[in-house]
Amino acid sequence: GADDIISMTYDGKGDVLMNLGKIDRSSRPLDNNTLNPxxxxxxxxxxxxxxxxxxxxQAFRAARQVGxxxxxxxxxxxxTIHVSGPNDSVTVVxxxxxxxxxxxxxxxxxQYSLTYLVPLGKVFSSIESVTIAFGENFPLAMDFTFSDGSGSVKYFLAPRVEQEGY
Structure with a gap:
């Protein structure tokens, strides 16, 4: 319940042991030495x-309402950020x-899919600066830092390329 206490201990062998009432769980945290960049x-x-x-x-949220x-x-x-929908459009300059x-x-x-960009908007709301880089039908690269520079993100998104004749 809401008043239950979660107990967490480290076993010294790499596992974290957690207990919540009658539930015991053992979990091995990620080991940075085994992760490939x-x-x-x-x-x-x-x-x-x-x-x-x-x-x-804000621009991505407005755009998502249209297309x-x-x-x-x-x-x-x-x-410029622009989205056209069947009945309306949004343009932010x-x-x-x-x-x-x-x-x-x-x-x-x-052109890019908002499906992948809108969820980032939740993160962007608290970010001071986001650098966006792209070109004519190039992938989109987005760079930003968070937690006063403690972490950084480089995000890539493939463009949506419309082929003529289809």
Whole structure:
């Protein structure tokens, strides 16, 4: 029940022993020595923008109300998030002065699934800065830190590429 006490002990052999009333559980935590680091692609993405996490989260939530695919576009002066649905659309434009940073030599546009981006919005709400990098039909790379820099995330998402003639 709500007043039950959970007891946790470390056995010195690598297991954590937990007890809740009549329930005993033994669990082996992850061992960093046995984990293989992921192979991160070395992508040279031509455009990037740095934006407040809360603003990005709000834009993704608004976009999700309209459709499943979001189009991100960027040029030297602005970053745009756009979604078209069957009956309506959402467009959010951030000008150069509203962003923490923007780098783009030539305009680019690419489309991504909101299914994978919207859940990140919950995380972004408390993140100071998110750097987004992409290019014309390139994968999306998102970088951010959390807990005052104690941890960092690099997230990749493949673009949704529409083929002509289908």
């Amino acid at each position: 992921p192979n991160l692609p070395n992508l040279d993405l031509p455009c990037s923008v740095t934006i407040r996490g809360s603003e990005l989260a 499943d695919l979001v189009t991100l576009s960027i040029d030297q002066e602005k970053f 951030y000008g150069h002065d509203e962003l923490q940073g923007i780098t783009c030599e030539s305009p680019a546009k690419s």
